[in-house]
Amino acid sequence: MTKVVVAMSGGVDSSVAAALLKQQGYEVVGMMLRLWSEPGREASNRCCTPDAMALARRVAAKLDIPFYVVDAKDVFRKTVVEYFLDGYARGETPNPCLICNRQIRWEFLLNHALALEADFMATGHYARTMKNESGRINLLRAVDKGKDQSYVLHVLNQEKLKRALFPVGDYTKSEIRKIAESFGLPTASRHDSQDLCFLAGEDYRNFLQRNAAEMLKPGQIVTRDEEVIGEHNGLANYTIGQRKGLRVSSAVPLYVLGKDAAANTVIVGTQDELGSRELIAKDVNWISDEAPNESFRAEVKIRYTAKEAEALVAPLGGGQVKVQFNAPQRDITAGQAAVFYQGDVLLGGGIIQ
Amino acid sequence: MDQVYLDYAATTPVDPRVLDAILPYFSVSFGNPSSVHRYGQQAEAAIESAREIVASALNCRADEVVFTSCGSESDNLALRGAALAMREKTGANRIVTSKAEHHAVSKTAEQLEKYFGFEVKWLDLDEHGMVQPQTIERAINDHTALVSVMYANNEIGTINPIREIAEVCHQQHVLFHTDAVQAAAYLPVDVQSLGVDLLSLGAHKFYGPKGVGALFVRKGTPLIPSQTGGGQENDLRAGTQNVPYIVGLAEALRLTVEEREQRIAHVQPLRDQIIVASLETIPDSRLTGHMESRLPNHASFAFKGVDGNLLLTLLDAADFACSSGSACKTGNPEPSEVMEAIGLSREWGLGSLRITLGVGTTAEQVDSFIKTLPLVIEKARKLSK
Numbered sequence: 001m002t003k004v005v006v007a008m009s010g011g012v013d014s015s016v017a018a019a020l021l022k023q024q025g026y027e028v029v030g031m032m033l034r035l036w037s038e039p040g041r042e043a044s045n046r047c048c049t050p051d052a053m054a055l056a057r058r059v060a061a062k063l064d065i066p067f068y069v070v071d072a073k074d075v076f077r078k079t080v081v082e083y084f085l086d087g088y089a090r091g092e093t094p095n096p097c098l099i100c101n102r103q104i105r106w107e108f109l110l111n112h113a114l115a116l117e118a119d120f121m122a123t124g125h126y127a128r129t130m131k132n133e134s135g136r137i138n139l140l141r142a143v144d145k146g147k148d149q150s151y152v153l154h155v156l157n158q159e160k161l162k163r164a165l166f167p168v169g170d171y172t173k174s175e176i177r178k179i180a181e182s183f184g185l186p187t188a189s190r191h192d193s194q195d196l197c198f199l200a201g202e203d204y205r206n207f208l209q210r211n212a213a214e215m216l217k218p219g220q221i222v223t224r225d226e227e228v229i230g231e232h233n234g235l236a237n238y239t240i241g242q243r244k245g246l247r248v249s250s251a252v253p254l255y256v257l258g259k260d261a262a263a264n265t266v267i268v269g270t271q272d273e274l275g276s277r278e279l280i281a282k283d284v285n286w287i288s289d290e291a292p293n294e295s296f297r298a299e300v301k302i303r304y305t306a307k308e309a310e311a312l313v314a315p316l317g318g319g320q321v322k323v324q325f326n327a328p329q330r331d332i333t334a335g336q337a338a339v340f341y342q343g344d345v346l347l348g349g350g351i352i353q
Numbered sequence: 354m355d356q357v358y359l360d361y362a363a364t365t366p367v368d369p370r371v372l373d374a375i376l377p378y379f380s381v382s383f384g385n386p387s388s389v390h391r392y393g394q395q396a397e398a399a400i401e402s403a404r405e406i407v408a409s410a411l412n413c414r415a416d417e418v419v420f421t422s423c424g425s426e427s428d429n430l431a432l433r434g435a436a437l438a439m440r441e442k443t444g445a446n447r448i449v450t451s452k453a454e455h456h457a458v459s460k461t462a463e464q465l466e467k468y469f470g471f472e473v474k475w476l477d478l479d480e481h482g483m484v485q486p487q488t489i490e491r492a493i494n495d496h497t498a499l500v501s502v503m504y505a506n507n508e509i510g511t512i513n514p515i516r517e518i519a520e521v522c523h524q525q526h527v528l529f530h531t532d533a534v535q536a537a538a539y540l541p542v543d544v545q546s547l548g549v550d551l552l553s554l555g556a557h558k559f560y561g562p563k564g565v566g567a568l569f570v571r572k573g574t575p576l577i578p579s580q581t582g583g584g585q586e587n588d589l590r591a592g593t594q595n596v597p598y599i600v601g602l603a604e605a606l607r608l609t610v611e612e613r614e615q616r617i618a619h620v621q622p623l624r625d626q627i628i629v630a631s632l633e634t635i636p637d638s639r640l641t642g643h644m645e646s647r648l649p650n651h652a653s654f655a656f657k658g659v660d661g662n663l664l665l666t667l668l669d670a671a672d673f674a675c676s677s678g679s680a681c682k683t684g685n686p687e688p689s690e691v692m693e694a695i696g697l698s699r700e701w702g703l704g705s706l707r708i709t710l711g712v713g714t715t716a717e718q719v720d721s722f723i724k725t726l727p728l729v730i731e732k733a734r735k736l737s738k
Contacts, residue, residue, distance in 0.1 A: 029670070034685055066669065066670070068666040068669070069662070070662075070663065070666070071660060071662055071663070071685065071686055073685070111736055112663070112666075112736060115667060115732045115733075115735075115736055116666070116667065116670040117670070
């Protein structure tokens with residue numbers, strides 16, 4: 001029998017993923033990651049509270065599948081949390097879910113699944129895979145465009161995709177809830193959350209205050225002309241495009257245009273200074289494993305929640321690409337990913353510099 | 354191959370003969386032993402007969418046996434009951450116990466310290482996890498209410514010199530309790546030859562049902578009940594007795610005493626094979642606990658650089674059910690107190706593994722386990738890198 005390890009979180013999506021695979025005749029094993037929490041705040045970690053773990057265990061019992069918890073605290077702290085803190089230290093706005101998917105889910109956990117002699121690993125991500133004519137596996141957007149999570153999976157390659165199953169990607173979220181009900185899964189009515197798991201439901205600034213207070217050094221707020229017009233209370237408190245909370249007096253509304261980590265300054269300007277027509281992305285990953293030689297047109301997404309925008313993607317070598325948009329884009333933010341699509345097909349993506 | 358159960362120290366299946374003995378007491382002879390009518394008389398007769406069977410196994414009087422709901426409850430009653438009673442009687446306020454006790458003892462001692470004003474003296478172990486009687490002699494003072502040292506350790510299998518410890522206690526006129534929950538399946542539980550004042554048992558460790566235990570209380574031992582109510586169990590443990598399970602405990606203990614030699618002869622050679630083969634074939638491995646003075650069905654190891662939780666996951670996926678002192682189902686491993694007490698570093702202590710055999714263990718299962726374990730350890734080490 002084909003064996004599949006399902007990465008379970010106690011949420012409805014991964015629970016249904018397990019149920020669907022079981023129904024399709026796979027030998028299903030549930031695995032849950034014990035991720036890192038700040039000492040003393042374990043009970044409010046989004047992904048692996050005792051509650052979530054108990055729920056996942058009940059789902060596994062209901063489906064009559066084995067269930068194991070894997071300790072990933074150290075590796076999560078060393079990779080994901082460090083990445084998060086380093087990103088803010090560089091004046092960026094990091095997206096730790098990307099590194100978690102690459103290093104924790106699709107490396108650490110996948111290795112555990114393979115050690116259990118699994119043929120596949122499945123997650124509750126809304127995304128799809130499909131083999132193309134050349135035998136490569138394409139990564140596609142989910143059927144439910146509103147729930148599509150392919151953005152965070154742009155870090156995968158052929159080797160991982162060969163092992164990957166995304167059973168919920170063919171359904172809409174409301175269908176998934178109905179399927180959960182029809183299986184009688186206890187997670188059917190659990191609500192979604194978008195917060196970072198280790199922030200324990202808090203604002204990330206509180207987390208930084210506790211764990212990297214040195215990052216919250218006050219500095220100057222300057223214009224593009226290097227005119228000092230105010231003081232900021234730490235770079236990490238600001239994101240690109242932010243208007244509120246600048247506490248500077250100005251005749252016109254001012255927005256955060258950029259952050260200079262070396263000078264510890266926040267650069268602000270008016271709304272029309274905000275947009276940019278291009279960006280450079282680094283550490284680009286190509287789903288096909290092969291970097292294109294020539295420029296190509298694509299729809300590019302610059303944040304998990306951003307709308308795609310038409311652009312020309314030009315390879316620069318050294319794992320970098322230049323993305324030129326047809327129209328200026330607001331909120332291009334260093335540390336977030338730029339992900340390239342053609343229709344439903346995800347081609348690749350990299351980290352915005 | 355089917356799943357192989359190698360975790361008999363965690364619990365055992367109910368012996369079919371025990372199950373047969375239990376069943377009539379659910380819906381046929383279902384009376385309340387405290388009732389006046391004949392239904393009640395039948396039930397009372399059943400538990401009193403069970404008490405005599407247990408008394409004969411322990412070589413004590415029937416009125417020295419108190420039935421409880423489990424081994425942990427027996428430990429709780431012994432510690433809390435004797436500590437409070439001794440303080441009332443003599444003003445004694447010290448409890449002496451070891452660093453490797455089952456939590457039923459250690460957490461009770463901690464509670465007595467935190468909320469009831471007792472002082473707890475924690476005894477060190479030697480590197481084999483054994484409590485040396487001299488350490489007890491030094492720990493006892495004029496105000497000692499009670500000493501509690503387990504008969505055999507659940508995690509590492511080491512058997513303590515209970516008779517010698519009891520002698521030390523009695524020379525100092527101090528009560529001595531032993532948790533024999535893990536030991537009773539294989540070791541003699543003659544309370545006269547052991548010399549103990551209090552001894553805890555739990556039925557499910559020797560092929561009886563879960564949810565029933567017993568406490569031997571030597572005549573004259575002062576004890577304040579921890580559960581109050583009706584006058585059941587000689588006023589020491591209130592609550593309607595669990596008649597079928599008490600019958601089950603007695604039958605299971607009777608069979609255990611009767612068949613002890615055969616059971617040892619069955620498990621010990623298989624256990625020895627596991628120890629010899631594992632230490633020989635697995636690099637950076639060591640036996641935890643005592644080499645000789647250990648439970649005959651018990652093998653326990655530490656493997657350097659292995660996550661015990663992961664080890665159990667991989668073993669279960671390979672169809673072997675084992676146990677580890679550091680593992681927990683929530684994936685939050687910490688070395689157990691026992692591993693720390695025998696001086697293992699974190700690097701070794703996280704990688705503990707316990708294999709415990711029983712009547713259902715076969716030579717084929719052991720062979721197959723011996724072949725699998727080195728591969729699983731190698732896998733686990735790779736993943737931990």
